[in-house]
């Protein structure tokens with residue numbers, strides 16, 4: 001089978017953090033979410049143990065608990081970001097990330113689905129089974145990103161968020177998540193408005209690729 005590289009590269013390089021373009025008015029069928037989770041189950045995991053679960057939250061009261069926790073973290077976080085922006089001589093209005101993050105914080109409970117990927121256990125447990133923290137995190141993060149990619153290819157926008165996590169226990173209580181389980185993120189998921197997304201400005205691959213030794217960027221070395 002040959003992949004259409006133009007299509008797959010486009011998917012991989014334009015799956016953005018969608019905040020302002022989440023359609024808050026259109027319900028997301030549970031089957032579509034299940035399709036994204038199904039794709040995520042194919043991601044790699046240490047020992048091939050899928051030691052994770054998805055808690056999909058589409059109940060308004062429970063979404064509100066998550067959104068309120070998120071906003072409590074967001075306020076001091078964004079104040080610090082704004083200070084940094086001001087120190088750099090810019091205004092908040094000229095910073096699109098602050099603008100769109102604030103929008104998401106304000107409407108979070110209105111997003112049709114808040115998906116919470118959860119790892120069974122705690123990062124500190126990794127050593128007990130002869131593993132490492134890197135292996136522990138590396139066994140869940142690919143599944144979460146696969147979910148985001150699968151969503152995008154189905155017309156759903158997502159944003160990887162973590163700001164509710166300082167209140168993980170409170171949110172866990174509302175969702176019946178045991179304290180032996182670690183919440184990894186909260187992924188707001190909704191149909192996106194508009195047609196397409198653009199490539200973001202990133203460091204050139206040539207600058208972040210070292211050949212055989214640290215800082216050796218010359219491909220002909």
Ligand SMILES: Cc1cc2nc3c(=O)[nH]c(=O)nc-3n(C[C@H](O)[C@H](O)[C@H](O)COP(=O)(O)O)c2cc1C
Nearest residue numbers: 015016017018097101104159160161162163164200
């Ligand atoms: C680990 C992680 C945590 C993040 N936490 C948040 C968050 O709490 N709120 C938010 O609005 N965006 C969050 N983001 C999204 C980033 O801000 C976003 O990926 C980054 O600005 C690049 O934008 P792009 O994905 O659209 O290219 C997070 C992303 C990652 C990978």
